[in-house]
Amino acid sequence: MSFKTVERKPLTFAERTYVPQILSGLKTTLRHMVKPKETLEYPETRPIIPDGYRGVPTLVKDPHGREKCVSCQLCEFVCPPKAIRIKPGEISAESDQAHVEKAPEEFDIDMLRCIYCGLCQEVCPEEAIWLQNVFSMSGYTREEMVNDKTRLYELGGTLPDDHFKWDKKKAAEEAGNAAH
Amino acid sequence: MIQPAQPELVTVTIDGKEIAVPKGTNVIEAARLAGTDVPHYCYHPKLSVAGNCRMCLIELGMPMADRATHEPIMDPETGKQKIGWIPHPQIGCATNVVPGMQVKTQSPMVKECREGVMEFLLINHPLDCPICDQAGECKLQEQATGYGRGYSRFIEQKNVKPKRAQLGPRVTLDDERCVLCSRCIRFCQEVAKDDVLGFVDRGSYSTLTCYPGKELKNNYSLNTVDICPVGALTSTDFRFKMRVWFLKQTNSIDTESSVGANTVVWSREGVIYRITPRRNDEVNDTWMADSGRILYKQVQADDRLHQSTVKGQPATLAAVIADAAKLAKAGHVAVVGSGRSSVEEQFLTKRLATTLETETFVVGQTGEGDGLLISADRNPNTRGALVTGLVADVPTAQLDALGAEIDAGRVKTIISVGEDLIAAGLTPAQLDKVALIILSAHGTSTTAVADVVIPTLTVFEKNGTFINQQFRLQKFAQAIPGLTSASNDLVVLDELIAAVGGEASEGDMKSLWKSMGAEIPVFANITYGNLPATGLLLDSSAWDNLNFPEGETLHFKPAAAEASA
Numbered sequence: 001m002s003f004k005t006v007e008r009k010p011l012t013f014a015e016r017t018y019v020p021q022i023l024s025g026l027k028t029t030l031r032h033m034v035k036p037k038e039t040l041e042y043p044e045t046r047p048i049i050p051d052g053y054r055g056v057p058t059l060v061k062d063p064h065g066r067e068k069c070v071s072c073q074l075c076e077f078v079c080p081p082k083a084i085r086i087k088p089g090e091i092s093a094e095s096d097q098a099h100v101e102k103a104p105e106e107f108d109i110d111m112l113r114c115i116y117c118g119l120c121q122e123v124c125p126e127e128a129i130w131l132q133n134v135f136s137m138s139g140y141t142r143e144e145m146v147n148d149k150t151r152l153y154e155l156g157g158t159l160p161d162d163h164f165k166w167d168k169k170k171a172a173e174e175a176g177n178a179a180h
Numbered sequence: 181m182i183q184p185a186q187p188e189l190v191t192v193t194i195d196g197k198e199i200a201v202p203k204g205t206n207v208i209e210a211a212r213l214a215g216t217d218v219p220h221y222c223y224h225p226k227l228s229v230a231g232n233c234r235m236c237l238i239e240l241g242m243p244m245a246d247r248a249t250h251e252p253i254m255d256p257e258t259g260k261q262k263i264g265w266i267p268h269p270q271i272g273c274a275t276n277v278v279p280g281m282q283v284k285t286q287s288p289m290v291k292e293c294r295e296g297v298m299e300f301l302l303i304n305h306p307l308d309c310p311i312c313d314q315a316g317e318c319k320l321q322e323q324a325t326g327y328g329r330g331y332s333r334f335i336e337q338k339n340v341k342p343k344r345a346q347l348g349p350r351v352t353l354d355d356e357r358c359v360l361c362s363r364c365i366r367f368c369q370e371v372a373k374d375d376v377l378g379f380v381d382r383g384s385y386s387t388l389t390c391y392p393g394k395e396l397k398n399n400y401s402l403n404t405v406d407i408c409p410v411g412a413l414t415s416t417d418f419r420f421k422m423r424v425w426f427l428k429q430t431n432s433i434d435t436e437s438s439v440g441a442n443t444v445v446w447s448r449e450g451v452i453y454r455i456t457p458r459r460n461d462e463v464n465d466t467w468m469a470d471s472g473r474i475l476y477k478q479v480q481a482d483d484r485l486h487q488s489t490v491k492g493q494p495a496t497l498a499a500v501i502a503d504a505a506k507l508a509k510a511g512h513v514a515v516v517g518s519g520r521s522s523v524e525e526q527f528l529t530k531r532l533a534t535t536l537e538t539e540t541f542v543v544g545q546t547g548e549g550d551g552l553l554i555s556a557d558r559n560p561n562t563r564g565a566l567v568t569g570l571v572a573d574v575p576t577a578q579l580d581a582l583g584a585e586i587d588a589g590r591v592k593t594i595i596s597v598g599e600d601l602i603a604a605g606l607t608p609a610q611l612d613k614v615a616l617i618i619l620s621a622h623g624t625s626t627t628a629v630a631d632v633v634i635p636t637l638t639v640f641e642k643n644g645t646f647i648n649q650q651f652r653l654q655k656f657a658q659a660i661p662g663l664t665s666a667s668n669d670l671v672v673l674d675e676l677i678a679a680v681g682g683e684a685s686e687g688d689m690k691s692l693w694k695s696m697g698a699e700i701p702v703f704a705n706i707t708y709g710n711l712p713a714t715g716l717l718l719d720s721s722a723w724d725n726l727n728f729p730e731g732e733t734l735h736f737k738p739a740a741a742e743a744s745a
Contacts, residue, residue: 072310073423090420093344101344102311102420125310169306176340177385 049133054118056134057109058156059149060127066097066166067153068128071104075120075129083113084120099170107149111137130159192281207272207283208236216285219294219323221301221409222361223273226465227370233301233361235323237269237293239284269293294327302328304339304384305410306356314411316424320359341387347377348396350416350470351405358388358412364404371467371552374398388412399550402470406456417474418454427453430659431713433646434464434472435520435639437549438557439733440648441468442714445476445640445659452476452640452660460714462735463652469553478638479660483623485635486665497634497667497675504595504617504632505679512592513538514582517570518599519545519559521669522644523653526561526568527696528673528685529597533570535682541582543604544575549731555649556729563647566723567702574726578605586610593617595676597669598636600624619672635666642668643689645711649730651720655711 014020040047049055061067071088089105091097120129134155139145147155187202194207194214201210208218209225221233243261244253255262263282269289284290301320309315341355365377365388376394379386390396396404405413427446432455434441441464446454455476457468478484488500495503507513515533517526517540533540542565545558565571583606585591593615594601601611602625616630621638641662645655662668671687678684685692689708697703702718730738 070311071420072315073426074310077423077425088420088422099343100311172337173340173343175337 049135053133053135054116054121054131056111056137056147056155057114057116057118057120057129057131057152058134059107059152060130060156060159061153062161062164063158064164064167065158066100067103068126068161069104069107070100070102070126070128071107072102072125074123074125078119078123080117080119081113081115083110083115084108085110097166099173100166104149107152109147109152111145111147112142127159127161130156132156190277190279190281192277192279192283194283195286201277203277205277207238207240207270207275207277210277211238211272211283211285218272218285219319219326220273221319221359222363224363224366224407224466226467227363227366227407229274230362230366231271231274233359234271234297235294235301236272237297238272238275238290239265239287240270240275241265241282241284242278243280243282291327294323295329298323298327299329299333301359302332303334304356305359306338308357311420312354312357312411313414313419313424314357314408318411319409339384342389345389346416347390347413348401351396351401352414352416352419353388354412354414355387355389357410359410360386360388361409363407363409364388364413367400367404367407368396368398371403372398372400374400377404399469399471399554400467400552402473403457403467406466415454415473422448422453428659430657431458432640432656432659433560433648433654434468434553435475435560435646436469436472436558437547437553437555438560438562438649438730439464439553439555439736440560440646440652440654440715441472441553442654443468443472447640447659450660452479458713462714462717463648463650463654464553464734467553467734469550471554476640478622479640481622484663484666485620485623485627485633486663488635488667489633491631497672500632500634501672501675501679504634504676507593507615507617507631508536508595508676508680510593512590514585514591514594515540516579516582516594516596516599516601516604517542517565518597519543519557519562519565519575521561521564521598522639522642522656523561523564523568523647524644524689524692524696525597525669525673526564526570527692527700528670528677530568530570531682532595532673532677532680535677535680539585540570541579542571542575543579543599544577544729546577546729549733551732552734555733555736556731557649560648561646562728563649563651563720563723564645566726567647567700567718569700574728580605582606583610586613589613596620596626597673599626601626619669621666634672635663636669636672637662637666641666642670643708645708647718648715649728649733649736651718651723652715653706653711653718654715655708655713 059069071086073086076084076086085108086104087106089103091101091103118131121131189200190203191198191200192210194211195216197214199214201213208220208223211218218236220236222230241263244264246253252261343354343356345353347353368377369375376390376396378391380389381387402415405415426448430445432443432445434443442458442460444456444458445452455473457464457466459466487494488497490500490503513536515538517529519542546556547558549556591614595617597619611629617632618627618630619634619636620627621636627633640659643658645653647653674684674687693707697706724739
């Protein structure tokens with residue numbers, strides 16, 4: 001290995017007094033003293049969550065209050081850390097949602113496993129699972145960190161729907177073949 | 181042995197590849213032999229050809245010959261005989277091969293045909309794959325990937341048809357998903373001989389339904405679910421239970437009778453969700469009985485035994501074995517083997533009996549055969565008991581001989597491998613006189629009074645082999661882990677043999693089969709590993725003169741009937 005000796009430039013007189021450096025440092029300090037604050041008094045004040053943020057996965061209902069999940073288990077299949085567990089169930093023929101036929105009986109997301117990748121939201125054919133803006137999950141036990149179906153709907157709430165495909169399906173069923 | 185006649189071969193060219201196939205093969209099967217898949221819905225190898233789905237359209241040609249002189253017309257460019265291609269496509273399922281036939285399965289015309297057929301099939305098909313049980317094993321889904329357009333040009337309303345219709349006690353029908361292939365109708369007519377299904381209405385309003393006042397309730401109804409290429413017919417038991425892509429498939433054998441239908445057990449994480457038939461052209465074609473599909477419920481049955489006991493008190497396996505050995509060593513022992521045990525278990529049962537120098541008994545289980553896939557002998561492995569030497573003749577249903585021995589005071593201890601002795605005709609009074617050592621997966625009236633009870637595994641939790649009515653040795657594999665509170669029958673038998681001073685096996689299938697091959701002539705050169713998935717026919721000449729209870733079933737004629745024919 002060969003070495004090259006670099007010649008170090010001697011300091012100028014101004015540099016040797018350190019005064020310009022101190023002044024430029026003070027300038028930065030003074031500028032930040034008058035600027036608006038960057039930090040937040042968390043948790044009293046909360047940050048603004050940008051669109052498309054991937055927070056805790058949640059289940060949502062459509063504006064008519066119908067649970068959107070049909071327990072197709074695609075999220076369970078795609079989930080890389082296997083955080084999702086679904087027990088599918090059948091909607092009883094007496095229910096007014098009977099035309100959807102299928103809904104989850106149990107739906108658990110283990111937040112100790114979840115890596116917030118958002119693949120479940122991406123794969124969902126019913127737009128039922130959304131990673132929304134809740135970013136802090138805490139609990140004292142492992143059981144507390146598993147979100148069950150009730151909790152997931154509490155967290156998720158209602159999101160707007162563009163399609164209402166099951167309502168259209170029901171309307172077509174009621175109209176019957178005579179309508180065409 | 182008489183060699184079966186070799187089928188006459190016909191040479192055809194499929195996508196430029198020459199292949200010799202048996203005469204009478206249709207183009208779909210010929211293409212399969214050539215390694216090409218011709219998509220189809222209505223065609224099924226074990227049913228008659230309907231030719232109504234039009235998905236298997238292919239291009240067909242024949243070498244040209246002069247009409248008058250029959251001289252071949254040669255192509256001057258290639259120097260070969262000219263091919264005359266039929267200008268319109270033909271269906272592959274209803275076209276049998278003839279010598280020199282030329283087939284194109286990948287041409288632009290064929291691709292266009294498939295795309296056209298797919299578009300029409302999807303016009304009225306609901307887009308409910310997320311809730312459809314067939315998703316993942318749906319032919320329509322598969323072909324839509326290859327030949328679908330990805331979007332729909334159909335802006336009109338889709339037809340409305342009955343959903344969630346109960347065709348029978350075990351089959352639920354979603355008519356909107358039906359592609360009118362008529363496989364289920366043909367199955368009911370041709371195989372189940374229970375003609376209850378049919379189409380009503382015309383055109384795109386055609387609807388599959390049962391004849392008025394009838395139900396699809398024969399014991400083969402769930403085969404219609406298996407052969408349905410889409411999600412129209414679904415099993416009421418399996419409906420919405422689990423998506424198929426999560427399920428692990430394990431080859432197994434149906435234990436309900438000596439037919440030994442080949443099955444696949446579908447499980448996920450130690451839980452079995454369904455049992456379906458596995459194709460074996462020599463045994464069950466592609467069918468199985470409905471009654472065999474619910475047998476998986478015995479794994480989690482309430483009467484499963486979870487604790488080995490001595491006189492009703494819980495004890496460890498080692499303590500139980502020691503206690504059993506003490507009873508067995510006292511002499512006057514009888515061993516009751518089972519036609520429901522695997523061949524390996526019967527072999528070790530026989531070895532235990534030989535070590536103890538005792539007599540062996542087997543309980544016969546008979547019922548009425550249905551002439552199709554349930555035979556009169558309800559033991560899956562009666563032939564195994566014969567081959568391993570547990571019994572010399574076809575076992576009877578009642579253990580009268582053993583009862584007489586008990587009454588005469590010649591038997592003081594009974595070791596029963598998986599049999600319910602009270603059900604087999606021994607009275608509680610007789611059982612009171614003897615010490616009982618019972619190996620069983622489920623609790624019975626006999627285990628309730630037994631001195632030593634050792635819980636064992638069901639057929640789904642262990643490896644083994646059965647010999648069916650044709651003397652076909654067939655293996656089944658472990659689908660799910662066994663109950664931790666129960667022990668493998670082979671392990672228990674080995675421990676018992678060792679405890680009474682015999683030579684235990686090395687505890688693995690390989691060495692067990694090595695000693696079985698050495699001791700039983702018909703098993704020579706067989707290993708568990710090299711046993712084919714479709715089974716191996718054994719030399720049955722030693723047992724030809726026995727009077728078996730079976731009547732005729734699919735692919736089986738009793739020896740007596742064969743001789744008179």
